Amino acid sequence: MMKQQQQVAVAMAVLALVLVLAGAGGASAASCNVAQLAPCGPALSSGAAPSSSCCSSLKAQRSCFCQYAKNPAYGRYINSPNAKKIIASCGVTVPRC
Incomplete structure (x- = not known):
């Protein structure tokens, strides 16, 4: 359970980093869900190559x-x-944001 929570937190951090770097605006709040970045958790925590689901x-x-x-x-994940x-x-x- 704790490991899954860490992966979600890491995925959220990846998304935040991407957001800072990407800076696209105008998305509706309903379509933004940081939990959807969970597939990026393993790559963020280990430095491994991201999965295709992470990139998607x-x-x-x-x-x-x-x-x-x-x-x-x-913020701590963004950089x-x-x-x-x-x-x-x-x-x-x-x-750019």
Whole structure:
């Protein structure tokens, strides 16, 4: 249970990092769900290559990046080296917020 919570937290952090780097705005709150980044948790915590489901989740949540970046709960994950690697590996462009 604790490990799953950590993975969700890590996934949320990845999303926040992507949001800060991506900076897309205008997404509706109903479509933004940081928990959808859970597939990125293992890559964020271990530095391993992201899964295809992680990359798909990042791309799907790209429009939410700025919203996530503004949330202080995700800030510590945003600048992590692993999050930057994930974003680069997935080929996600990062808009400015």
